[in-house]
Amino acid sequence: MTTSAAPPPGTTADPSEIPDQPRGGGATWYEVLDLTPQASQAEVQRGYERALDLVEGRTIGGYFLLDPVAVESARSDIESAWAVLSDPGKRSAYDARLGAAPTLLPQESSPPRHPRIDHDEPEQPSAPERVPPPSAETPPSHSPDVTASLKPRPSLRFLKPIDDKRPVITFAPPKTDPAMRIGAVPTAQTSALGAVPTAQTSAQPEPPVPALVATATVLPQAVMPPPVTALPSSSTSNLPSLPTPPSSSGLFALEGEVNGQLLKRLREARGLSLEAMVDATKIRKPYLAAIEEQDFENLPARVYLRGFLMTIGRVLKVDKTKLAEGYLAFVARYGK
Amino acid sequence: MSEARAGGRIVAVGGGKGGVGKTLVSTHLALAMAERGQRVLLVDADLGGANAHTVLGIAPPLVTLSDVVDRRLSLADVAVATPFANLRFVSGALDDIAAANPQHASKLRLLRQLSIVEADVVVLDLGAGTSFNTLDFFLIAHTGILVVLPEPTSVENAYRFLKAAFFRRLAIVEKAFGIKDLVDEARAQRNKLNIHTPADLLKAIEKRNPDAGRHLRLQMGRFVPRLVLNQARTDLNGDDAHVAHDMASACRRFLGIQLEVLAILPDDEAVRRAVRARQPLRNVAPDSAIKKALDQLAEAVLVGPVENEAAA
Incomplete structure (x- = not known):
């Protein structure tokens, strides 16, 4: 594993x-x-x-x-x-x-439960x-x-696992298919937990009952990385090499240490200004800057940082998991 | 279908935003149901901007909802025959500002009449926005349909509409079941208790008073708005249907509102042709994809479960 x-x-x-x-x-x-x-x-x-x-x-x-x-x-x-x-x-x-x-x-x-965009598949039996x-x-x-x-995705925003496989009326692809689906009586989706209906449509929907007893209301506190004490020496001699062109997967390979400099160079190599990156990722500029500058004190809370890095990886068209893990490891190594 | 109810099944078509296709969906639903032999009453309840008559291709009737709001006539009096078998039509108030914002008593009277009027199905074409008037029409319906376009503006308004409708229904339910104090108390402490969504509120109430909370949850669980995504495209950029499924999933997970995806309607130029011809779509483009999808939507609504009961 x-x-x-x-x-x-x-x-x-x-x-x-x-x-x-x-x-x-x-x-x-x-x-x-x-x-x-x-x-x-x-x-x-x-x-x-x-x-x-x-x-x-x-x-x-x-x-x-x-x-x-x-x-x-x-x-x-x-x-x-x-x-x-x-x-x-x-x-x-x-x-x-x-x-x-x-x-x-x-x-x-x-x-x-893989991503599907095909709505015209035959109904799964209840x-x-x-x-x-x-x-x-x-x-x-x-x-x-x-x-x-x-896997390379043509457009992330649209590709998701459609978990809601209840019947939906949809139009057939332009050409022939006469078998448009009728959204007759929606079958209640069996839920993750046998006892908890997630979307019931009968007249008497038993509301989801939390399976667990509510006791704690404590929120996970944001875990801020401790202040920087020693940054890795960032001499130009060990500048990371830019990723090689896209592989068959459509992603650029990511090699070497993942750090702020690499992210910056990747961004510039894609011809993106910091502002363009803000637009593309919807991540606020101070955070993007802090990530690139390795300004550990001003990084977002770690739990958010991961999400941000995934988003950045997506926009930069690199293996986003590798990027996120790499950067988090980098922070863990040098951030204390 | 049980005919135990006094009036017909009420189907409301709303959507928060203007221009998303509410009138297209409601007129077509009415026509398709009438064609299937249902006695249908189409009510243009867009009190500020009625134009369902144009989509039907008929002259604006001389009597309108204004006359009902003014107590001059009853709803049955203003329901006019149309060239279409089984379909009667009630026009919205055309130029009557007072009627666009009826007094509370007038509105209640109208709502009551809608629920007892002689018809198998009453289709309400709602206006844009989230005014109490619009919400109340939506909430008395047995089937509440929300029409949305795959565009951020439309999605944003739809969420506003959903939340407003949820809280409006909550206000009705809490009054009816004598738990207003409990709800008010939770609401008053919403900052302290971190209440930001309908789901948060129900959880807070349930914690405070498990019995009342369960009851409330049951009542609110009957609020199952239906989503119709209009002008959906499938192309290289993906499939707009995902917008609808995302919305349903997000509503369930983060708002605690059950939104059910009822139909995905294709983006079809036939709609524009029909509007320009001022004729019903089913006459102008009987073989179009959108016409077929709308027919199926009508069928689905007819055989679908009756929702949202006991709201009013």
């Missing part, structure tokens, strides 16, 4: 800082990231990024979903969800807490209830499958 999908060192602080359950809409951490308990690590990561994109308004569908204060609140849910679900140990402890009496359908390795695995052993679906999230 690689560590690439695990939380960056130091991100997940004292578990007591993570609330027992989400404060906002979802009943579980899985729901916050729009996942089922069967989600692979790659899916957890994708869910995390998508959730941030939504609440921060980087996708059309999330535009102005929340006011600025509520964004912070939602973000803390997302970060807590990430902190719990990205850490195999915490995750299985959480699964154990959730699934008091789980029974399991026989299940192959990893559930097919799925039998899916519930978390019974045994304590980690199901194979937890094994990291990071590559899945790194």
Whole structure:
């Protein structure tokens, strides 16, 4: 098991800082990231990024979903969800807490929950209830499958796993297909936790009941990196080499130490000014500058830093996970 | 479908923003349902900017909702026959500022009449905005449809509309069930308790009083607005349908509102042709993709579950 999908060192602080359950809409951490308990690590990561994109308004569908204060609140849910679900140990402890009496359908390795944009697929039959695995052993679906999230995507904003596979009327592609889907009686989607309906449409929707007892309301505190004491010597002699042209994956390769200088050179190589980068990433300029300048004191809280780095990686068309992990490692190495 | 109710099934079409296709959707729904043999009453409830008559291709009727608001006539009196079988039409107030902002009592009277009027289906074409008038029409409906375009402005207004409608319904429910104090108390402390979304509020109330909270949650769980994404395209940049699914997912996860994606309507030039011809789309472009999708939408609404009951 690689560590690439695990939380960056130091991100997940004292578990007591993570609330027992989400404060906002979802009943579980899985729901916050729009996942089922069967989600692979790659899916957890994708869910995390998508959730941030939504609440921060980087996708059309999330535009102005929340006011600025509520964004912070939602973000803390997302970060807590990430902190719990990205850490195999915490995750299985959480699964154990959730699934008091789980029974399991026989299940192959990893559930097919890959991004789909095809709405014209035949309806899935009303799925039998899916519930978390019974045994304590980690199901194979937890094994990291990071590559899945790194496939080139024509447009990130639109490509997401459509979890809502309830019937939707949609138009057929221009040509022939007469089989437009009728959104007849929407079937209630079986939820992540057998007992918790997420979107029920019958006349008597039993509302989602939080599976966990609400006790803690403590938010995870932002973990600021300690002030800089010793920056790595940044002589021009060890300037990072620019990435090689895109591989077949459509991404530029990323080699050597990931640091602020590299990010800056990458940006300049793409012909982007800092302002253009602000536009493209929707990250505020002081943060972008601090990241590039390796100004550790003014970096965003670490839990946000990761999301920012992923976004930057996306815009720079490099392996964003590698970029984020690399930079976080760099901060961990020199930031104290 | 049970015909136990006195009046017909009320279907409201709103959307927060102007120009998103509310009138297209509502007129077409009405026509398609009438064609299927339902006795339909189409009400242009866009009190400030009524123009459903133009989309239908009929002259503006001489009697309008103004006359109902003024208590001169009843809703049944102002429902005029149309050239379309099974379809009657109530025009919105055309130039009447007073009628565009009816007094509370007038509005209640109108709402009551809508719910008992003789028809199988009552389709309400709502105006833009999130005024109480618009929200109340949306909330009495058995099926509340929100029309949205895959554009940030439209999405932004749709979220505003959803939140406003949620809180409006909450106000009705809390009064009806005598838990207004509890809700007010939570609301008064919203900064202290970190309440920013409908979901936060319900959780805070539930914590305070689990029984009342559960009850409230059940009541609010019946608020299931339906989303229709209009002018959706599928091209190299992706599939606009994702906007709709993103919205539903975001509503559930971060607002605690169940939004159900009902239909994705294609961007189709036939709509423009129909509007210019001042004829219903189904006559101008009977074979268009949008016409077929709208027919299916009508079918889905007809066979779909009845929602949002007991709101008024």
